[in-house]
Amino acid sequence: MTTAPYTAQDLQQLAEQAGRDLEEASALDVLRWAADTFGPRFCVTSSMEDAVVSHLASRALPGVDVVFLDTGYHFPETIGTRDAVAAVMDVNVITLTPVQTVAEQDAQYGEKLHDRDPDLCCALRKVAPLEAGLKGYDAWATGLRRDESPTRANTPVVGWDARRQKVKIAPIARWTQEDVEAYVAEHGVLTNPLLTDGYASVGCAPCTRRVLEGEDARAGRWAGIGKTECGIHQ
Numbered sequence: 001m002t003t004a005p006y007t008a009q010d011l012q013q014l015a016e017q018a019g020r021d022l023e024e025a026s027a028l029d030v031l032r033w034a035a036d037t038f039g040p041r042f043c044v045t046s047s048m049e050d051a052v053v054s055h056l057a058s059r060a061l062p063g064v065d066v067v068f069l070d071t072g073y074h075f076p077e078t079i080g081t082r083d084a085v086a087a088v089m090d091v092n093v094i095t096l097t098p099v100q101t102v103a104e105q106d107a108q109y110g111e112k113l114h115d116r117d118p119d120l121c122c123a124l125r126k127v128a129p130l131e132a133g134l135k136g137y138d139a140w141a142t143g144l145r146r147d148e149s150p151t152r153a154n155t156p157v158v159g160w161d162a163r164r165q166k167v168k169i170a171p172i173a174r175w176t177q178e179d180v181e182a183y184v185a186e187h188g189v190l191t192n193p194l195l196t197d198g199y200a201s202v203g204c205a206p207c208t209r210r211v212l213e214g215e216d217a218r219a220g221r222w223a224g225i226g227k228t229e230c231g232i233h234q
């Protein structure tokens with residue numbers, strides 16, 4: 001296993017080469033490559049919508065770090081899923097929190113910032129803590145899939161995260177919803193109970209609603225305000 005420190009230039013070259021080589025590889029092989037290449041300097045980020053990528057990563061790298069952003073606005077079901085993942089899977093769950101509690105943010109910016117300026121709320125409660133939390137890693141994996149929404153249709157399996165100067169891996173980028181469900185069924189993977197209660201994508205409670213017939217999976221996120229991403233993946 002190679003764990004030598006890489007320069008940013010090394011990482012960019014690795015990302016670009018792997019992006020070409022691994023486009024057709026299985027999700028597990030992509031994660032095995034990440035485990036072999038980065039060892040403990042690789043982590044998975046999870047929204048605790050399901051534990052599919054965490055499960056796959058634990059097969060490639062037992063004890064892998066799984067990073068969860070606790071914005072303070074999650075559904076109880078999401079926190080419960082996080083706790084269950086930590087209890088039963090061979091992963092090391094790391095919970096990141098924003099600098100300010102919700103109460104402190106309310107005191108500085110006023111209540112319900114998410115209704116008035118969701119970009120600022122996401123910047124404070126998601127983007128900044130993740131930025132800080134990823135500092136010790138060379139590569140991170142996400143559960144992004146191309147079929148989730150038009151904004152994710154070109155997601156590379158392995159790409160270069162220029163903003164953070166890290167390798168960004170989307171091992172299930174090519175999967176469909178059916179692929180996810182088949183993997184969950186085959187391996188008994190934990191999923192957020194809200195997925196069986198009309199939610200197709202689970203984020204913070206104030207900014208997430210159930211999806212309607214025919215809507216894409218992320219239509220219930222920031223519905224009606226034209227926002228489609230929190231900023232982590234932009």
Ligand code: SF4
Pocket residue numbers: 071073113114117118119121122123125126203204205206207230
């Ligand atoms: S999803 Fe909503 S509540 Fe969560 S950080 Fe973004 S704006 Fe705030």
